[in-house]
Amino acid sequence: MVRALEVQVLTRENIKPAYPTPHHLRNFKLSLMDQITFPIYVCTIFLYKADSSVKSYQISQRLKSSLSKTLTKFYPFAGRLKDDFSIICNDQGAEYVEALANGFLSEYLQKPDQKLLRDFHPFKYAESSAAGIGDPMLRIQATFFKCGGLAIAVCTHHKLIDGSSVGTFVNSWTATARADSQSSSISNINKEVIPAFVAATFFPASESFVPLPFHNAPTEVNRYVFDASKIDQLRAKVASATVPRPSRVEVLTALIWKCAKAASRSNLGYSRPSLSVHAMNVRAVAKPPLPENSVGNSVGYVTAQASGNEIETVQDLVLSLRKAKAEYSKKGLQTVLETKNLFHIPESLQEKFEKDEIDFYTFSSTVNFPFYGLADFGWGKPVHVTISNYVISNLFVLMDTNDGKGIEVLVFLSPEDLALFERDQELLSFATVNPPVLDMSTSTGKNVSSILRSSL
Template sequence: DRELEISCKSSTGYLLLVQANFFECGGVAIGLNISHKIIDAYTLCKFINSWAAISLGSANTDHVVPPVEFGAAASLFPPLDFLNSPQPSIDFVKENCITRRYVFDASKIAALKSKVASAAVPNPTRVEVVSALIWKCVMEASRSNSNFARPSVWCQFVNMRKILPQAPGENLLGNLVGYSVAKTEEREVEHDVKSLVSKLRKGLEEFKEKYGNGISREDVFQQCIELSKLVGKVDIDTYCSTSWCRFPFYEADFGWGKPSWMSIPSTVEIKNIISLVDVSDGIGIEVRLTLEDEDMAIIESNQEMLAYASLNPSVV
């Protein structure tokens, strides 16, 4: 279960590094380190599946690997004149953090969805219920360690390709990511998963309403400014979540079969990061949760969390 380490060269300016690991048992693990300046999770998945299709020697690679629209994003969002405008800088707080891997299997997610369905959200998604449960547990941990309840913000990164009317097709590559926001107030001391699901859904609907008719380069710039302000506030607990669920990473076949396990690397220096990705059955969810040491110590013994998630189960 020990994580593979990517080469130290990954921090010296390379846009892409690939590391192949071969095991005595015959297994193979491929690690990728790629710059977020040029790619998001959607683009990464496209890259991996196209690479795999080419490796297989597909008879029709033009169909498997469609033409890439490299310039489309720039046409949608022409560059700003940064020399005459303040440049956004999202400074994630670096703390003594620890990352844990939790897995929610299909049956537990189904039970959780059934439990938290409400008139406001009768059909909660897998990501919503898992995110809401984690949010509840991390808020409880923060309150226990600080002895008071701080306002809490959940930033959910969103694939803008599903939102924008002007997005020119599925082959738009690069970074096309926004984020929705859900908040709790200081006066809100107690929370249940059901109410947090409603907050997450409301935040996403407000995001779609705001940007569903289009987004400008100034909007993108302003989003970066607002996120940097949120992350920098010491009187608010801000959690940033990314979901790679439903991206077909498990379809990548390089010639030795589809992968048995795919995971997102840990971000051990940046606190309050939550990453979600499908497990191999496409129904369960694996979570990488990075928190400060003190908060994680409480999470690890949280019985509600452990009722639905397994801590670092075997990957085989």
Template sequence: MDVEIISKEFIKPSSPTPLHLKTYKLSLLDQLHDHCYPPVSLYYPLKQDTELSISSTDIDQIVSKRLQLLKQSLSETLSSFYPLAGKMKDKLSVDCNDEGIYFAEARAKCTLNEFLNRPDLSLVIFKFHPVVGNEQRQSKEIAGAHVGKIQVTRFSCGGLVICACILHMVADGVTLGSFLMSWAARAGKNIGEDTSICPNYEISSLFPQNDHTYPREATAFSKSGKFVVRRFVFDAQAIANLKAKATTSSTSLQNPSRVEVVTALISKRIMAAFKAKSGSYKPNLLTRVLNLRPLVRPPLSENSFGNFVWNADALCKDHDDEVELDGLVWKLRESFTKVVKRLQGDGEGSLISLCEDTRSGDGIEAWLHLLEEDLALLELDRELLGFASLDPTPLGKCSSISHNVIPQSKL
């Protein structure tokens, strides 16, 4: 499927950024993240709950009005999220110069339903994304990089895909979610009404920057080669079965979360695939990304702008591939608990899970990025496929039509 860029522009904030806010300083937590643009893609049909045909002229008019509304409401939203309309001044700060957020319009030569019937994930990653491959993997040169980028792709039926991303050095997925919700609220109301979320910019004072801090890199566990992506979708019944499986052993594991059991199953099958391929066991690192906002004491606002995330790592070694599902859930929970105790002292903390919900809201859609030969083994794994569907159409009852990690309470 061809996707053609038809226009590029910069959407400026509707009101100028005050002089005393022209420089936004990164925090210590921001400095630990790479120069990359993780995206969120949102899919919208032209009209919902209707089978009525619409002429191409009417489609053009409707899409034109929607694009204009998107731009106007985006401009209003950027007045509050002003760093997204700027550029990186250097590795420690953003020049909030109101130049505007990068906004590209593209055209896809098929209908939205044709794409969603058999979605090609490479298109989602490379054709709908406003950051081209070379730019995503560019050198360590940071100065001049745009903080925010958006691409709106129009299908021949009038459906739209909105793909938005923020430079990870500046903010995390929760911030991106807050920005999208604020933008959506303004687009759904009359422009000019006070419907936006007001971000909190206290992170640099809470975690002062350090000139000698560099992004974390898991070099010991990284690989090179041809990586591919597949979707494994777990519905509500499959997740309930996994929870039951994880609590039927002699351990005292109680109330495993959806994310814990799905992560544990996928990790267990990946370790089995690695062992089958190499003939010997190799250590594996399990990592969960935690939203620190509700975990610190006192809790921070969900609208706190920046990177309030931390990794909870669990190293599986000494033939841990033989451990049962509940054992892997224990490892994940222990890694989480250690992070919580460091943040809160010795008090107990409740599990706060970030997950990619299915369209019905009670399942999980997992995107696996693995070497092609490793993923080929998982595509034939009977235990994994006993709980998950491989690359089902997002138009089905239990599939998702959006992707990336955003807190469930915000969707």
């Protein structure tokens, strides 16, 4: 059993942009999608093995210097949320914390524990759902391990920053850090990443927006990994005349949805309808399309419906997902702009939804998003990238494994549902429950405790 990890905060400061934000950019307008989105922090955590060629004090200096330069371009990230319509770009800065962990990175990677990730946050877990007015838009913690390993938590205010925006920011930050180090072999390290702040033009803010329903319920989390061969088996099993080539994300989503429905049915003692809501990057499907590097919430929610029927198969649910995506592609974005509501509840289920008589599941995917390739500060790519700090129950987050071939899924369910979900035999025939990320038993690294204490 992995021992408890103790993390000691060494420094806490605000990193300000290297150059002041011009006066005409000081009042940043939110978009309709920003207004609607959950008011929470979402933490993306990047874990790195020790690199003997770079000292911990050099890492610290490089992170802070490159962050300051990057914030000049991402100036709203250094501001504070003013209200439901705007951010004050006052250069207060991003909160930046450095900490020291008493353990070894290999201990976590051998048996990943999602609860331990909370110690890498730059705030207490009890604050996790609070990302409101006056709070930093960006909070970062760099945690150094005894072995020289490193965890960097990038915690973003969801009122401005979606998953794609995180990727654009990390891409820019790491490119700046690599250029500063002048030691990276990665090509195009000087290629500048310029964010486009245009979402409010495409999706104007509204006085009458409808916030996403937010239910902060007791939630447990577990991690499941599907390797490439198992995903191929599932795709072959689920393929049909109607959907001959289901995607990897479609088949895993349908399988997980089916198993979650079964767990709910067993706990309730009866079947009830369910909805699965799928976050979809709409930059490419907007008319006209948004730039790929646009920053801001540009996410649509595709809503698929399932009955409470016990004999509903994974194949049935894949078809439901495919139909829902086709429907959204036709008129989904236009409906959002007209109703000021990000997702649509079928009229036949509206009353049950209002009475909490349906199961409601949310799926988010970063599959095929190159987090591993982007997040090299000059000391190598991360060995693991994960998401932490979601406080929403009935949530499933799909991410690439570090080899780019498999998919890992973080499952956030009530304790009662998760206890049944993780014993589902159909699920376990394709998934491995929380396997090691990789074997680091032979890795070595210098003890950084004394270096950090003397240099920070």
